[in-house]
Amino acid sequence: MSVAIENFVKAIYKNDNHDTKDTKPGNIAKKLGISNAAATDMAKKLAAKDLLNYEKYQALQLTEKGTKMALNVVRKHRLWEAFLFKMFDMSLHDIHREAELLEHQTSDLLAQKISEYLGHPKFDPHGDPIPNEDGEITTEDTSIALADAVEGKTYTISRLMSDDKEFFDFCAQNDIKYRNTLIVSKQFVSNKMTQISIGSNTIVLNEDFTKIIYVDEN
């Protein structure tokens, strides 16, 4: 199966975590940077391969086979992220970009070797869960968006849900990283801003950030 196909099923899989109804060709096209027409074409092609169910004008739904393929790609991506993060001094964004390519050129054997080396980690450096060899994934997610955190409470960062370089640069400069602790010192509800204390810093974040930083109550 080609890189294009792997990326397509992966995009559907990830989109479904947010909004299953919105998994239509146009949405996937936008994420992949291709035209709507190309996405519709691909959807038909993948339906013929039993990777997804396609009905005109309806949301795309991965079959079991398609889901398995997506999970396998996601597994390789996140294993590479965890591995590169451990081995080399590289930014989370650079690591993400390498993983985006390597994920398609990695045998199941190598993935297993990497997983073994790392002690079969359950999460990558963004806090995203790593599916195991059989496509099983940790879904018990008690974490909440920072936007919904309660003033005065202490939390641990559990996920940084972004692919954006600037976001990661900002995080790196402000101690915002997976498993660090923070205190929500103020929620500016009407302005949709959140003030946090992290390390020795106090930072006010707007909604763009507080919706993609996930935390667990301590």
Add this chain to the structure above:
Amino acid sequence: MSVAIENFVKAIYKNDNHDTKDTKPGNIAKKLGISNAAATDMAKKLAAKDLLNYEKYQALQLTEKGTKMALNVVRKHRLWEAFLFKMFDMSLHDIHREAELLEHQTSDLLAQKISEYLGHPKFDPHGDPIPNEDGEITTEDTSIALADAVEGKTYTISRLMSDDKEFFDFCAQNDIKYRNTLIVSKQFVSNKMTQISIGSNTIVLNEDFTKIIYVDEN
């Protein structure tokens, strides 16, 4: 530049080490498993990109730009081989197959990180030299094919020049590996066979093997 292009210039580069005159489309086609016609087409295309010089019915010659590209791919391939060999318990052949894919999806930055981690090695686990970041490569090669070794002398294995799984399996079973020591106990000149002592084994090898095992006199 595409994977197909990278593999094409790499094939020319590697072929030139053996026989520059024989670097014609048909030869490259055979190595890449594509038709002669496809190789001719590609040669014209790459000439237009200033990666090689092409004249009808003549041998293909990489330009400086083409050579640089080839060296960069070879560098990544051999760095991956050295890295995977160090990190994971995998056969040389499996490692080669992974490297064959990963080499095209590795940024210069990551290659540099791998090289750094390994202490900028000059050779991969087959004994092949690893070009540095600037495309400089250790060429001082005093080694000779085992076929040309002198009876009674002791040698160190310096290169295993093959991509073939069966060859590597055989090597693994017989202590034939990079940097191991052997004694040439007999050269059967008329039969083109060579008898060696290695570890506690005595093995008779035919020309197929003695032409691709390179050794340095101790």
Add this chain to the structure above:
DNA sequence: ATTAATTTTTAAGTAAGCTTAAATATTATA
């Protein structure tokens, strides 16, 4: 030095993965 064998090249065609433009259906809005 011819002829035969082999290679290289040209020509025509294919599949994958895209594109843009236009037609059609859906969704949102007034």
Add this chain to the structure above:
DNA sequence: TATAATATTTAAGCTTACTTAAAAATTAAT
């Protein structure tokens, strides 16, 4: 609920990297 805005689909076309078949050139062999 009719209409406007938006999204999806269809259609036609492009590029890359191949293929096979036939023509042309080179190389090898007698």
